Amino acid sequence: MALRLKEPNRSSGPGPALVTDVPAIVRSVIDDIRTRGDGAVRSYSEKFDKWSPSSFKLSQDEIQQIISTVPQQIIDDIKKAQENVRVFALAQKASLKDFEMEIRPGVHLGQKNIPISSVGAYIPGGRYPLLASAHMTILTAKCAGVPHVVACTPPIAGKIPANTITAMHYAGADEIYILGGVQAIAAMAIGTSTMKKVDFIAGPGNAFVAEAKRQLFGVEIGIDLPAGPTEILIVADEQADPFVVATDLLSQVEHGLDSPAVLITNSQSVGEKTIQEVDRLLKILPTADVAGVSWDRLGEVIVVEDLDQAYKLADEFAFEHVQILTQMPREALEKMSNYGALFLGEKTCVSYGDKCIGTNHVLPTRGAARFTGGLWVGKYLKTVTYQEVTSPEESGELGRLCGRAARAENFEGHARSGDVRAHQYLNDKFEWI
Numbered sequence: 001m002a003l004r005l006k007e008p009n010r011s012s013g014p015g016p017a018l019v020t021d022v023p024a025i026v027r028s029v030i031d032d033i034r035t036r037g038d039g040a041v042r043s044y045s046e047k048f049d050k051w052s053p054s055s056f057k058l059s060q061d062e063i064q065q066i067i068s069t070v071p072q073q074i075i076d077d078i079k080k081a082q083e084n085v086r087v088f089a090l091a092q093k094a095s096l097k098d099f100e101m102e103i104r105p106g107v108h109l110g111q112k113n114i115p116i117s118s119v120g121a122y123i124p125g126g127r128y129p130l131l132a133s134a135h136m137t138i139l140t141a142k143c144a145g146v147p148h149v150v151a152c153t154p155p156i157a158g159k160i161p162a163n164t165i166t167a168m169h170y171a172g173a174d175e176i177y178i179l180g181g182v183q184a185i186a187a188m189a190i191g192t193s194t195m196k197k198v199d200f201i202a203g204p205g206n207a208f209v210a211e212a213k214r215q216l217f218g219v220e221i222g223i224d225l226p227a228g229p230t231e232i233l234i235v236a237d238e239q240a241d242p243f244v245v246a247t248d249l250l251s252q253v254e255h256g257l258d259s260p261a262v263l264i265t266n267s268q269s270v271g272e273k274t275i276q277e278v279d280r281l282l283k284i285l286p287t288a289d290v291a292g293v294s295w296d297r298l299g300e301v302i303v304v305e306d307l308d309q310a311y312k313l314a315d316e317f318a319f320e321h322v323q324i325l326t327q328m329p330r331e332a333l334e335k336m337s338n339y340g341a342l343f344l345g346e347k348t349c350v351s352y353g354d355k356c357i358g359t360n361h362v363l364p365t366r367g368a369a370r371f372t373g374g375l376w377v378g379k380y381l382k383t384v385t386y387q388e389v390t391s392p393e394e395s396g397e398l399g400r401l402c403g404r405a406a407r408a409e410n411f412e413g414h415a416r417s418g419d420v421r422a423h424q425y426l427n428d429k430f431e432w433i
Contacts, residue, residue, distance in 0.1 A: 002313065005271045006301040008260075026211040029182045030190075037192040044183040051155045056179045057194070063169050063176060070166045077356075078131070078167050084358030085135045089143035092377040106391020107398070113381040115145035116222075118196070120188035121173065122203035123153040123164055125180060127290075128255070130204065131167040136360045136375060137202045137224075138171035144380035149173050150188055150198055154180020181205075185212040189220040200224075202375055204362060224375045228365035230255035232350055233319040235310045236274075237326040238267035244346055245270065246277035248323055251351050253294035254287040260298040262317060264310045271301045311335040318370045320363035321350045340364045340374050396426030 032040040046052045058066070067075070100110035121137035124130045134151070141149050151173035153164050160178055168176050177195070179187065185205075189212075191197030201213060202224035210227040217223045232252035236245050249261045265271050278295060282288045304310050311332060314322060320340035324332045329344035336342070340363030343350050354361045362375035389395045402418030416432065423430035 001305065002309070003268065003303040004300065005268070005303060006275055006299055008298050008300060010297055022207050022211050023215070026182050026208055026215060030186045030212065030215060033183065033186040033192070034190055038194050041179070041183045041187050041192060044181070045179060048181050048183070049155050050158055051178065051180075053178065055194075056177045058165065058176045058178065063165060066160060066162045066165045067169060069162050074163055075166060075170075078135075078163075078170055081132065081356040082135045082139055082167075082170060084356060085139050085360075086143060088358040089140045089360075089377050093143060093145075093381075096378060096381065096383075104391075104394055106389060106394045108388045108390065110386045112384050112386070113378075114384055115147065116141075116200045116380050116382060117146075118148045118150070118198040118200075119146045119380060120185075120198040120201040120221075121149055121151040121168075122184060122188075122201060122205055122209060123151060123168060124203070124205050124209070125154040125156045125161055125164070126206065129153075129156055129161045129164045131161075131164040132355045132361060133203055134164065134167035134171045134173070136362050138168060138173050140360060140375065140377055141202070141380045142172040144377045146380050148175075150175045150177070150195070152177045152179045152184035152188065154178070154184070182208050182212040185209055185216065189216040200380070202362065202379070224362055224379055225364055225372060226366070226368060227362075228368075229258040229260070230321070231260050231319040231365055232321045232323065233262040233264065233314055233317050234323045234325055235307070235314055235332065236263060236265040236267070236270055237307060238265075238270060239327050240265070240267075240270050240325040241346070242270055242273035242277045245274045245325060246281055248325075248349050248351075249274070249278060249299070250281055250285060250291050250295070251349065252321060253299070254285070254291040255294075257290060257293045258298065259294045260300075260319070261295060262300045262302070262319070264302045264304060264313055266304055266306050266310060268303045271303050275301055307331070308335065314339075318367045320365045320369060320374070321353070323348075323350055338369045340369050392425040395421045396424070396428070397422075399423075399425070400428070 029044060042052055096113050098112045100108055102108050119141045123133045138149050138151055151168045153161060155178050187195050188198045188201055200222040204227050213223045230252050232249060234245055245263060253259045253261045263274055282292045285291055315336055315338040318338035322339040323343040325346055332342055341353055341359060353359050360375045364372050364374060399418035399421030403415040406414035419430045422428040
């Protein structure tokens with residue numbers, strides 16, 4: 001039996017601003033860009049971002065000038081965070097092996113991991129310029145061996161986000177555009193006279209960016225994964241510090257007005273004290289105008305009988321960020337399976353993953369952790385196979401097997417491809433009639 005100390009209050013206001021029909025708006029923008037190309041891109045940039053430079057693409061001289069305005073400490077921190085991401089991404093790539101095997105004499109099967117040729121990376125702006133997304137999307141693609149990465153980020157209040165541009169440059173972007181929203185996604189996916197089409201787009205964004213990726217997926221591009229609001233779930237035992245629990249919950253609900261935050265604990269005392277701490281901290285948190293709305297509308301505190309029940313319930317939520325604040329946090333590695341990323345123990349917080357520890361922060365939301373992980377080197381690689389038969393006898397035997405298997409499915413053309421080999425190499429009777 002679970003006791004709910006705090007339940008979602010979705011009826012409270014003010015909730016997230018409602019847009020009448022996001023898919024329809026996105027579809028009209030994409031269709032217009034298909035038709036008018038650069039002209040449409042420019043008109044939407046002017047309309048939504050009040051941004052219309054002579055060229056959306058930054059030259060190398062412009063990039064260097066922008067970087068020169070960034071404090072050295074920020075540059076050093078960017079490089080340190082990117083080094084952590086690079087080390088982990090390269091280790092991931094090293095775990096992926098090309099191989100070839102001979103399953104029978106003269107029958108060779110193989111696998112290769114080939115980088116995608118061109119990738120688009122979207123780095124959000126708005127309330128929070130997520131320069132760390134440059135590490136996660138651009139740098140990870142480069143570690144995978146992607147030869148060409150185009151990166152887009154919107155202007156912020158009519159200005160170029162210098163810190164974000166610096167992160168994009170040091171991550172290895174081959175082209176950088178000051179361009180945001182649906183127009184950026186569509187331009188990269190479709191291509192225009194000034195922007196070459198990419199094959200794959202990665203990166204988080206608002207509801208319009210997410211919808212644009214969804215509509216273009218499978219038609220024009222591949223994508224990293226469907227994106228939704230940031231989520232955090234904490235599993236805490238009776239030894240957890242309610243102040244730390246509250247702090248870590250609030251670290252994620254400040255992302256937006258629709259960010260769920262859940263605490264599951266086996267201690268009613270920890271649950272009650274965490275609620276008290278959240279209420280206290282919201283009075284002094286600079287981003288309380290956002291965090292407070294999400295906590296009120298989507299915050300939950302659930303008390304369960306024991307940690308086994310906590311892990312089971314956490315798996316049902318299948319959130320992107322799951323933090324384990326227990327005496328034995330590594331138990332979660334054995335007892336949980338549905339999460340984007342685990343953060344084990346009080347010394348590890350979700351914000352480390354968001355900003356600097358080295359794992360990727362582009363993670364599955366809205367239950368997608370039930371069937372996929374987050375962005376990683378492997379998303380930028382095409383795992384392809386090849387086969388070669390060098391033995392005449394084996395080719396003939398496979399031909400016989402193929403003929404029988406194909407005819408069981410009424411594929412006579414397939415069967416005859418096998419029959420030809422059985423005839424050529426085993427002298428089976430065969431006539432094309």
